[in-house]
Amino acid sequence: MPQTGTRDGLTTAQVAERVAAGRANIQTQPSSRSVGDILRENIFTLFNGILTACFVAVVLLGDLRDGFFFGIVVVNALIGIVQEYRAKRVLDRAALLAAPHSRVRRDGEVVTVALEDVVIDDLLVLRPGDQVPADAVVLESTGLSLDESMLTGESDPTFKDADAPLLSGSHVVTGTGLAIVTAVGSDSYASKLTSEIRKHSLVRSELREATNRILVYLSWVLGPLILITLVGRVLTYGGFSEVFVDDRWRRALLDAVAAVVGMIPEGLVLLTSLAFGVAAIQLATRKVLVQELAAVEVLARVDVLCLDKTGTLTTGELALHGTEVAGDGHDLAETALAAFGSDEAGNATSGILGSHFRSDRFRVSRRIPFSSATKYSALAMVVDGEESSWVLGAPERVLERHPKALARATELAATGLRTLALARAVDPLPTDVHVPLTGTRVEPCLLVLLAETVRPEARDTLRYFREQAVRVVVMSGDSPVTVAAIARDLRLEGDTVDASTLTTDEALADALETASVLGRVSPDQKRAAVRLLQERGRTVAMTGDGVNDAMAVKDADLGIAMGTGTAATKAVSRVVLLDDRFDRLPDVLAFGRRVIANVERVSNIFLAKTTYGILLALVSAVVLWPFPFLPRQLTLVSTLAIGIPSFFLALAPNKRIYTPGVLGRVLRYSVPTGLIAGVTAIAAYAPLYASIPLHEARSVTTVALFCVSLWILCVLTRPLTGVRWLLLAAVAAAFVLVCVIPFTASFFEMHVSLDGALAWGVAVGAVGAAGVELFYRFAKRRGLVFDRL
Numbered sequence: 001m002p003q004t005g006t007r008d009g010l011t012t013a014q015v016a017e018r019v020a021a022g023r024a025n026i027q028t029q030p031s032s033r034s035v036g037d038i039l040r041e042n043i044f045t046l047f048n049g050i051l052t053a054c055f056v057a058v059v060l061l062g063d064l065r066d067g068f069f070f071g072i073v074v075v076n077a078l079i080g081i082v083q084e085y086r087a088k089r090v091l092d093r094a095a096l097l098a099a100p101h102s103r104v105r106r107d108g109e110v111v112t113v114a115l116e117d118v119v120i121d122d123l124l125v126l127r128p129g130d131q132v133p134a135d136a137v138v139l140e141s142t143g144l145s146l147d148e149s150m151l152t153g154e155s156d157p158t159f160k161d162a163d164a165p166l167l168s169g170s171h172v173v174t175g176t177g178l179a180i181v182t183a184v185g186s187d188s189y190a191s192k193l194t195s196e197i198r199k200h201s202l203v204r205s206e207l208r209e210a211t212n213r214i215l216v217y218l219s220w221v222l223g224p225l226i227l228i229t230l231v232g233r234v235l236t237y238g239g240f241s242e243v244f245v246d247d248r249w250r251r252a253l254l255d256a257v258a259a260v261v262g263m264i265p266e267g268l269v270l271l272t273s274l275a276f277g278v279a280a281i282q283l284a285t286r287k288v289l290v291q292e293l294a295a296v297e298v299l300a301r302v303d304v305l306c307l308d309k310t311g312t313l314t315t316g317e318l319a320l321h322g323t324e325v326a327g328d329g330h331d332l333a334e335t336a337l338a339a340f341g342s343d344e345a346g347n348a349t350s351g352i353l354g355s356h357f358r359s360d361r362f363r364v365s366r367r368i369p370f371s372s373a374t375k376y377s378a379l380a381m382v383v384d385g386e387e388s389s390w391v392l393g394a395p396e397r398v399l400e401r402h403p404k405a406l407a408r409a410t411e412l413a414a415t416g417l418r419t420l421a422l423a424r425a426v427d428p429l430p431t432d433v434h435v436p437l438t439g440t441r442v443e444p445c446l447l448v449l450l451a452e453t454v455r456p457e458a459r460d461t462l463r464y465f466r467e468q469a470v471r472v473v474v475m476s477g478d479s480p481v482t483v484a485a486i487a488r489d490l491r492l493e494g495d496t497v498d499a500s501t502l503t504t505d506e507a508l509a510d511a512l513e514t515a516s517v518l519g520r521v522s523p524d525q526k527r528a529a530v531r532l533l534q535e536r537g538r539t540v541a542m543t544g545d546g547v548n549d550a551m552a553v554k555d556a557d558l559g560i561a562m563g564t565g566t567a568a569t570k571a572v573s574r575v576v577l578l579d580d581r582f583d584r585l586p587d588v589l590a591f592g593r594r595v596i597a598n599v600e601r602v603s604n605i606f607l608a609k610t611t612y613g614i615l616l617a618l619v620s621a622v623v624l625w626p627f628p629f630l631p632r633q634l635t636l637v638s639t640l641a642i643g644i645p646s647f648f649l650a651l652a653p654n655k656r657i658y659t660p661g662v663l664g665r666v667l668r669y670s671v672p673t674g675l676i677a678g679v680t681a682i683a684a685y686a687p688l689y690a691s692i693p694l695h696e697a698r699s700v701t702t703v704a705l706f707c708v709s710l711w712i713l714c715v716l717t718r719p720l721t722g723v724r725w726l727l728l729a730a731v732a733a734a735f736v737l738v739c740v741i742p743f744t745a746s747f748f749e750m751h752v753s754l755d756g757a758l759a760w761g762v763a764v765g766a767v768g769a770a771g772v773e774l775f776y777r778f779a780k781r782r783g784l785v786f787d788r789l
Helices: 012-020 035-043 046-061 069-098 189-197 206-236 248-263 268-285 295-301 309-313 333-341 348-356 403-413 458-467 480-489 505-514 523-535 547-555 567-572 582-622 631-650 662-685 694-716 722-740 742-747 756-781
Strands: 101-106 109-114 123-126 135-147 171-183 288-290 304-307 314-325 362-368 376-383 386-393 418-425 442-454 471-475 495-498 515-519 540-544 558-562 575-577
Touching (some): 035 069, 046 069, 046 248, 123 135, 135 362, 206 268, 206 582, 206 662, 248 582, 248 631, 268 295, 268 631, 295 558, 295 582, 304 309, 304 523, 309 314, 309 480, 314 348, 333 348, 333 362, 333 376, 333 386, 348 442, 403 418, 403 442, 442 480, 458 471, 458 582, 471 523, 480 495, 480 515, 505 523, 523 547, 547 567, 558 567, 575 582, 582 631, 631 722, 662 756, 722 742
Parallel strands (some): 304 471, 304 540, 471 515, 495 515, 540 558, 558 575
Antiparallel strands (some): 101 109, 123 171, 314 442, 362 376, 376 386, 386 418, 418 442
């Protein structure tokens, strides 16, 4: 225990002594992936392993030119490592801005400190929304209840009386209290805080699921295919009895390497990660912290956006607009307001009252803290030896038996003012601090009027989501008429419903069909609303900043917290708006749509290559042909028609509205076009390999494959803007230069001349390109692919 008076907290000297002794709450949980994880996930992959084995085989053959494909592996890994490390640094810096803080009492004063600056024996000052930074024991409780669901799995709040233990990682739901820190750092749950809080689930990413399924499918078929390829190569060059007689084993091994290289979509995972990482970095520069990279994608899939009014549509900054006498008034009314404002662990309303109403006449003997469920707070105070009880809260709860005063409060709330009712309790206050006020008689005294400032950007942001077919539903604990007034000012269309009258899930579900504004929403109703919308197949985003929003934010498909929100809300959110700018959300939507649309685009290119690689490997193994390409020739086509263009396309602007079914669309387009490309290469190679030198036949086949691959790229870059035409022209020109410049032609073994064989290759390539175009138009008419990929 502290050596000074317990309720004064530690002294500055005592804090310094504990820090020097290593008894501070230093956290070891990183805010992003470690460098080791980044290196491991970019280097030790299945595809890298297979291609590395192929490279070793090429090294054994002695001609490193056929190992050119390994340069792509190295470049892919380096780009992935550098990009993810950049994202890590940006996100780590941004995470500092969203890091939770704690209030402690030191030298008799309440101060705010970073979570890691809490020391053993510190006196924590707890109020709703606070995160418990370290294990502690309750010293004083005023209706204190905590959400420990992240640690214990128990969803209901747990009430804490004096001497009750508190676990780090839990959050204050209601009430206030003081607690003494008993364990910090690795000795408490604090070191596991971030992982425990976010452990409940990962963001559901359709792109991640689609990519993972593709990788699983390929991992199943690659083993048998590689075995078939190896056996086919051996049989092509005379069987096991003759393949090792001369250098035929070298040719067989080289053919096998070329076949395997053609089947590997080596850049697919890289470009998916790259698209997510770049989007996260760009959003961080706009003061948007993405706490999980895949969350960038999710807002692009959202079709219902649930908003809390305070702190989201409004600035969250309240100002005292004035007071109005209700009923007969009372000469102690302003003293009571001063008493409500004297609670140093109170909420924002308490702080406003404390700055406007001051008195030294009273002594508070009991407090009932505000609860978003009961919608009121109360206290008993002694003035000049006489005790009186007071209630402050929502007019419809406090003034339920006083229709005239309630009507006036409703009239004021309809103007957009936040209206609270102050009343003197005639009957004793409830003994249970978490029961409604019903049954307690009160006398109306004052109406307290608070003004909120609507965010200047809110109207344009709401209009943007309306234009993007995203439904907006405002859920607020305030009076429905107050919220409706603000909604009208923001031109938000739809019904307004008093959620306090909705007593069943069925009634809430019916209201959600038409309502765009729900007032007097309880925290449980917010969670229920999210669940009901999800059960109807909607993808739900939930924004908020208060503790009453935290559970709904956690349950939503995408939780979005304000930077000045409570620690509870930020901890369970996927996205944090660090500067509280609601108008940042369109940026998140735009980047999410770009990621989804562009990754779908480039996935088509990579899987088309995998498809024709598998077809060529199987056909050449069955008919016992020498493989139609050298490894370096396939690398040339892959680099120019796939790798380089995909890098630019993955990061290009794209505003296409999300439609489910990414994996299905990718397979429906990439497999047929890959088969067309494979058939084109086979048709070009079949009549040539036995009639002209093998190296010339392979060169002509490479030309044919490039022609059809270029057209696959052409289709996927549509609409063809000037920049995209330039990209296609640059790729085509680069291939021509490789064929005509002696050094590059020799390096890639491109032996072509203006003769009938080349004309045949170009003609077959053109027919293949026409086949791709015809299939695309057919698929577009049947709705199998997007008009604009």
